[in-house]
Amino acid sequence: MSLALDLFTLVAVSAGALFFLAGALGLLRFPDTLSRLHALTKADNLGLGLVVLGLLPQVSSPLGWIGLIAVWLLALLSGATVGQLLAEAVRPPDWSRQATRSPEEGPPRD
Amino acid sequence: MTGETLFGLSGAALVGIGLYGLICHPGALRKIVAFNLLGGGVFLLFGVIAKRGGGALAVAGKGADGDPVPQALVITGLVVAFAATAIAIVLLRGLGERRARASQKGDGSSIQPKRHSGGG
Amino acid sequence: MTSALVVDGLLALLVLGLALRVTFARTDYGSAVGFMGYGLLLALVWVRLAAVDVALTEAAVGTGLTGFLLLGAAARLAPGESFDAPGAPGFGSRILVGLLCGVVAAGLGAVVLSLPDPAPTLAPLVAENLPPTEVANPITGVLMAHRAVDTLLETVVLIPALIGIWSLASDSGWGGRPGSLPLLRSSGPLTLLAQVLPPFGILVGIHLVWVGADEPGGKFQGAAVLAAMWVLVLVAGLRRPPAVIGQRLRLLVVLGPLVFLGIGIAGIWLARAFLAYPEGWAKPLILTIEAALTLSLALVLGMILAGPPAVDRSDPKVGP
Numbered sequence: 001m002s003l004a005l006d007l008f009t010l011v012a013v014s015a016g017a018l019f020f021l022a023g024a025l026g027l028l029r030f031p032d033t034l035s036r037l038h039a040l041t042k043a044d045n046l047g048l049g050l051v052v053l054g055l056l057p058q059v060s061s062p063l064g065w066i067g068l069i070a071v072w073l074l075a076l077l078s079g080a081t082v083g084q085l086l087a088e089a090v091r092p093p094d095w096s097r098q099a100t101r102s103p104e105e106g107p108p109r110d
Numbered sequence: 111m112t113g114e115t116l117f118g119l120s121g122a123a124l125v126g127i128g129l130y131g132l133i134c135h136p137g138a139l140r141k142i143v144a145f146n147l148l149g150g151g152v153f154l155l156f157g158v159i160a161k162r163g164g165g166a167l168a169v170a171g172k173g174a175d176g177d178p179v180p181q182a183l184v185i186t187g188l189v190v191a192f193a194a195t196a197i198a199i200v201l202l203r204g205l206g207e208r209r210a211r212a213s214q215k216g217d218g219s220s221i222q223p224k225r226h227s228g229g230g
Numbered sequence: 231m232t233s234a235l236v237v238d239g240l241l242a243l244l245v246l247g248l249a250l251r252v253t254f255a256r257t258d259y260g261s262a263v264g265f266m267g268y269g270l271l272l273a274l275v276w277v278r279l280a281a282v283d284v285a286l287t288e289a290a291v292g293t294g295l296t297g298f299l300l301l302g303a304a305a306r307l308a309p310g311e312s313f314d315a316p317g318a319p320g321f322g323s324r325i326l327v328g329l330l331c332g333v334v335a336a337g338l339g340a341v342v343l344s345l346p347d348p349a350p351t352l353a354p355l356v357a358e359n360l361p362p363t364e365v366a367n368p369i370t371g372v373l374m375a376h377r378a379v380d381t382l383l384e385t386v387v388l389i390p391a392l393i394g395i396w397s398l399a400s401d402s403g404w405g406g407r408p409g410s411l412p413l414l415r416s417s418g419p420l421t422l423l424a425q426v427l428p429p430f431g432i433l434v435g436i437h438l439v440w441v442g443a444d445e446p447g448g449k450f451q452g453a454a455v456l457a458a459m460w461v462l463v464l465v466a467g468l469r470r471p472p473a474v475i476g477q478r479l480r481l482l483v484v485l486g487p488l489v490f491l492g493i494g495i496a497g498i499w500l501a502r503a504f505l506a507y508p509e510g511w512a513k514p515l516i517l518t519i520e521a522a523l524t525l526s527l528a529l530v531l532g533m534i535l536a537g538p539p540a541v542d543r544s545d546p547k548v549g550p
Contacts, residue, residue: 074430077423084419113238117275118342120242124249126335131253133327136318139258139303143265146296147249150272157279158342163351164280175280177351178368182377185287185369186384189450192291193391196534199299203410204398204538206307 005057012054019047033090041083048075114158121154138205142198149191156180156187238278245271258307262300269293282446283369286438290454291531298461298535302410364513366444373448374516378505382494385523386487388530396474399539405475408533409540411464424466431459439524443513449520453527460532471536479529486526490519 026039052072056065124147131144163177248268255261269292276285319327356368356376363375373381403409439452463469472479493515494505501508507515 077426081419081423085417088417113235113278115342116238116242117279119339120246122335122338122342123246125338126331127249127253129334130328130331134319134324137258139307140261143252143261143300157276157281157284160281161279162345162349164353177353178356178372179352181281181284182369182372184284185450186380188287188292189384190387192296193388195296196299197391197394199303200395200398200537203303203306
């Protein structure tokens with residue numbers, strides 16, 4: 001039983017690491033800030049979730065499970081907020097009005 | 111070659127890197143960052159000595175495996191380094207603002223602070 | 231070549247690589263961001279060195295609070311001169327300085343490789359003297375009982391730093407509210423975060439202080455988390471920072487060190503030495519000191535992050 005649990009941990013944590021790698025590749029290779037944010041937030045949330053899932057069998061107490069899941073939820077919350085803030089900084093909230101602007105013009109001067 | 115020795119060597123390298131940045135970089139903010147790197151390297155050396163000192167004895171049976179006295183000193187050092195960095199950064203920002211005001215009055219200095227959109 | 235050694239080696243390489251990146255980054259902003267990544271990896275190194283308390287402090291104070299200040303400075307200052315600026319040292323002198331720094335690093339490395347074996351240590355002495363303090367975390371015992379003078383001075387040193395920061399206000403802003411927090415235009419996600427996170431953050435901060443008696447934790451780490459939650463609320467614009475001339479703020483800021491100092495001086499009569507605790511009173515006194523200090527430290531750290539007071543431009547009574 002514990003061998004199966006260890007195997008599950010290995011597989012889940014490795015899959016999570018793969019997602020982190022994908023997010024990092026997206027950060028390096030995508031052309032602009034918004035698509036990089038997309039890659040980072042999606043890959044990191046799922047990657048951290050898989051890592052936490054993989055670590056759950058290694059912790060024996062339910063309080064430890066709550067702690068691990070709380071870590072994942074907090075990372076989700078802060079990651080989502082930071083992603084939104086960065087996206088707002090790059091493109092103002094009323095971007096639909098400026099949908100006809102070409103991307104090279106950048107955000108309008110205040 | 112144990113893990114502690116590796117970290118000790120990287121602490122020594124950090125001291126070298128921080129010292130280089132502190133001496134060579136003309137920008138003041140980068141000097142502050144280099145000073146923190148230098149401090150980090152010194153603290154790592156403390157930590158290596160602490161880890162080596164606890165290998166034989168797990169203090170209080172709580173799984174702590176290092177000499178607590180250097181570790182406590184490092185905690186103290188981290189907080190004091192933060193205080194020094196904080197006042198250095200605020201001094202730097204004050205200097206930047208005064209230069210900006212002086213250049214607006216037209217004394218020929220060409221340094222302007224970056225305009226931060228959205229008020230501040 | 232065990233796997234632990236491989237992991238340690240990779241970690242050390244990452245830390246050094248980030249340090250080089252931080253030193254040779256092209257922009258101040260890139261340097262600040264890289265510094266925060268370096269700090270978090272350094273916290274992992276501290277965990278590998280079996281110093282979890284130090285790792286918590288490094289992540290909270292060394293990376294979080296310092297990184298906040300660095301990012302703010304990098305965003306607001308004029309772009310600092312780079313290595314190619316006219317006033318910078320020339321290539322030749324940079325090579326020379328690099329060689330000399332390499333000599334310094336090599337000397338320290340030689341010291342590391344020739345540390346005495348068996349290593350001299352104070353751990354047995356600490357273990358002997360830990361039970362009277364009734365705390366199980368040896369680092370808390372060392373900080374609060376064996377080397378309490380260091381901790382007293384460490385908490386007191388933050389107050390002159392705060393006074394120094396306050397004294398950099400302009401004449402018109404003297405005694406006002408700090409005005410340099412990066413208040414964005416009101417932003418939905420940030421407001422949500424500032425409303426949802428602080429309750430948990432306050433819980434985590436107080437828990438860190440409470441659990442520091444027996445497990446890794448402590449008042450500096452807890453106070454840093456509390457200060458971060460307060461500054462999050464200030465940055466989101468949900469509350470304004472207090473005016474620095476306020477009596478209540480100043481009283482609360484000095485309350486912690488005063489309690490510490492008072493108990494220390496009382497120890498001269500009650501336990502025959504400055505900062506000694508009477509028999510059987512160690513744990514309650516330590517808890518009292520930690521409670522008062524956590525409050526004061528959280529306020530001091532938060533006000534340090536808030537910066538010097540400034541003229542309040544949004545106040546209709548004050549002219550431009």
